[in-house]
Amino acid sequence: MTARRQNTRRTIVIFLIVIIAAAVFMFPLAWMLLTSLRPRADIYKDVPTIIPEAFNLDNYRYILSQKNFLRFFINSVVVTSCTVSIVLFSSLMGGYAFGMRRFRGQNMLFYLVTLVLAVPYIMYLVPIFVMEMYLNLRNTWLGLILPYVALNLPWGLLIMRGAFSTIPLDLKDSATIDGCNEFRFVFSISTPILKPALAATTIITFVFVWEEFLFASSINVRNYTLPVYFKFLLVETQGQEWGKVGAVVIFTILPVLILFLIFRNFFIKGLSEGMLKG
């Protein structure tokens, strides 16, 4: 009896600590959200209250009226969605070749792919930058999409190879006997089985591209994506417009946040695998 009461008390203490930690964790984002909802005068008072005295959406309205913001938002959306599509397509193709076909040099080639993926990305930056300078790809969508695909493809391949190798060869054989060629096999017969792998690849690539800063800030100096725009916004506003900065923060994380909340289990599993497994 006493042991049980002690246990309940311990659980309550642990629960309280965890709740406080969770509140601390949510705080920075919540503070930015509250800031973005305050009128400007409220933000720059000497001692602002935690909960705003008045809410308004002026900052959001202002940001949405900025042509630049919309342009950069579209840049981010286009670059991200194109990268994700190309990575999915290429890793389906390559994953099939590595997972279900046998050919000479297969292991060698795959080893090269995994080797390349352990290299810090800064090593690729300068040569790619020079290459794109001479191909006139800087400040274009393609100029970011191509390196992003290359950086994410090894992960896609790794995941897809694993997924394809779980498909029994019998399935392929019977599909072949039924007159199905390999392309149809990869792109329509096997896709239902590959759904979790496709989801993981999508999430890893999406989150990576949406936040990528190193390449984006070096290659695209006019046609920004959101993270780079955000950097210049901070420089421009010099701490005088935190409400507007807050609105940009919220707009920038909104797409990932919505996806995260809908597919949270896929996210936590997929993203963790992507950041770890080699």
Place this chain on the structure above:
Amino acid sequence: MSSSITAQKRRMRARRKRREKRTLLIFLLPTLFFIVVFLAFPLLSSAYLSLTDIRANIFEAHKFIGLRGYYHTIFKDSFFHTAMRNQSIYAVSYFALTFIGSLFLAILINELQKGIGVLQVIFYLPMIIPLSIVGGIFLWIFSGTGNSFFNLVLARLGLARTPPVNVYGDPRYALFGLVIARSWKMTGFTLIIFLAGLQGISKEVREAAQIDGANFRQELFRVVLPMLKPYLLIGVTWILINSMKEFDLPAVVTFGGPGTATLTLYYRAWTLAFEYWEMSRSAQVSFITAILILAISWVFNRIFRPETAQRG
């Protein structure tokens, strides 16, 4: 008659083989294109670059100087020394904060019967926020005006300073300010790893320890943590390597400053290439960084566990 049939069969088989080879090539084409053009070729040219004395224009006449550039960078470049020192301080403090924080939270959360799913989502949420955005959020919280949240808290605790503390503007605090920002984003990740490990430990083992009269601390240090070891090692490797790749925060929040207080290896390599146009020297710094990172992951792979490869 029969021989012509076998010959025909052989021809058909050969043709099918050829066709199969062609489709294989088609399937590998996108992979080969991206890997060769955007990864292998840049990697090799980066290696070559680091052995020359190229400055702004890659195609101008240049000298092949072998490892002399590395010698110069490692022994003569005081900015590189600063970056190495900052990077070490950064790694140690980031490790301490992230590792202890996530392990502590994981152990506590594991004790709860309900709500683990919700808590996972809450602690994991910062992971999806772009690092540059994280930098902006903390720049506001830590900003040097009297009404920033950090200074309001200091004032409430009776520790207010005049002028107010400007975390990212003060060389004593700036690096640690960045550590806190990155740690906020990344803690959820190791937390999830540790939690997965903890949930894999069977209830029976822990109950057996309790029946044998172990108190909570003994149970933790004698039973739980030893069984968690593989996960802890993944966490250690990941945190250390992750801290070596610090670029976004100094680039967005502090510009490597004030002075050189937050100059990291990545940021040094970047400024060499994109501000001073010292392409070869930049390549040397990135190669050294890469070698350090690969060495860390190699050591941990070799000694402890084979599954801790890292995303570049």
